Amino acid sequence: MELHERLTTARPAPPPGRDDPFAEIKNRVHMAVIGDLGPQLFNVSMDPLALRERVLADIRRHLSEEQGISRDDRDRLASAIADDALGHGPLERLLADDSISEIMVNGPRQIYIERAGKLELTNVVFQNDDHVMRIIDRIIAPIGRRVDESSPMVDARLTDGSRVNAIIPPLSLVGPVITIRKFSASPFTTDDLVRFGTSTPDMFDFLRACVEARLNIFVSGGTGSGKTTTLNVLSSFIPNDERIVTIEDAAELQLRQEHVVTLESRPPNIEGKGAVPIRELVRNSLRMRPDRIIVGECRSGEALDMLQAMNTGHDGSMSTGHANSPRDMLSRLETMVLMAGVDLPVRAIREQIASAVDLIVQQSRLKDGTRKIVNITEVQGMEGDVIVMQDVFVFEQTGIVEGKIQGRLKPTGIRPKFVEKFEVMGIHLPPGLFGFSY
DSSP states (O other), X not given: OOHHHHHHTOOXXXXXXXXXXXXXXXXXXXXXXXXXXXXXXXXXXXXXXXXXXXXXXXXHHHHTTSSSOOHHHHHHHHHHHHHHHHSOGGGHHHHHOTTEEEEEEESTTOEEEEETTEEXXXXXXXXXXXXXXXXXXXXXXXXXXXXXXXXXXXXXXXXXXXXXXXXXXXXXXXXXXEEEEOOOSSOOOHHHHHHHTSSOHHHXXXXXXXXXXXXXXXXXXXXXXXXXXXXXXXXXXXXXXXXEEEEESSOOOOOOSSSEEEEEXXXXXXXXXXXXXXXXXXXXXXXXXXXXXXXXXXXXXXXXXXXXXXXXXXXXXXXXXXXXXXXXXHHHHHHHHHTTTOOOOHHHHHHHHHHHOOEEEEXXXXXXXXXXXXXXXXXXXXXXXXXXXXXXXXXXXXXXXXXEEEEEEEEOSOOOTTHHHHHHTTOOOOTTTTSSOO
């Protein structure tokens, strides 16, 4: 069924669970506008301002037939209904708020946001499940995705790059659920992350040297710990004269270099065909003469292709992975290589990892909501069957003041082996950076 037909046949809203004297009017006029304009609401080739004026004119015509509405309420209702018909309805003002980093819709009556690392329940509500479904349809329609009972999960992104996940009944028992990871219009810089307390200027001087020296780096951490933000900052250190190929499920990286090729995986279509996974894109990127390959996140068998790329001349590549510590990241890489379906002995896998990966940057979201780099760890090689690792910097917590965790990322006093590579490439770090003079 076409999207506008699905919306036209949507069930009328039941009485709202929270006080909104205009809920029924909004729903009635909204459905009338959908009936009047239908596919025009999804005409991406039409000028957005002209389309909004056309929609507002139709809304005002219907509202003029409603009794007992003041002029101010009529204007407010027209704007709200237009947001529903053309935008993201009740989510519009949350999306416009730059202080909000994540939006979580748990059914129509419960919407949480994340602000400054903390969750807050908002007073924003939808009318009912159908209202949430209309917004989901509006999000996914421009990119040719669909969601229904036969395909009840979908990943998408907004026009500004914000990442969206939606899951609907029967898999969700609370109604349609939307999770939006908001996209910053301008990418964070090292100065921003220093100001946030994520790291220190000295650490970024060190990480810049690692990137310029073409070390292979994994950024690891839990969900929402800021891995992609840190990867984006590390990517900004890549020289402008290199060809960079980025590979992601949903394009989030914002590289400012001139020579960047952005690849995005594709899910299967409604017949279950046409999928192009990350792994195929990694393999294809090797034929594209990249100087650097950046994979937004390794989740599965693409880890094997990434490691092989790192081991075959594509130094300076970077990726992220979910793990709670640098050691866990190596274990996760082992598991992901096994998921590639290649029958390799564990020792051979570990040798690949030890040879390919130079540095792991561990990021965590602490209990106070702050995101910090807590380990910068060198992968030194193999001893027997074990991969040897050594922390170069670690976060030391010193206390809690007014609910905020205090501490600093400090050197361990151990000089990493790859410092010699810095010197060969003419990269000079300040004496004492590692806790001693050398």
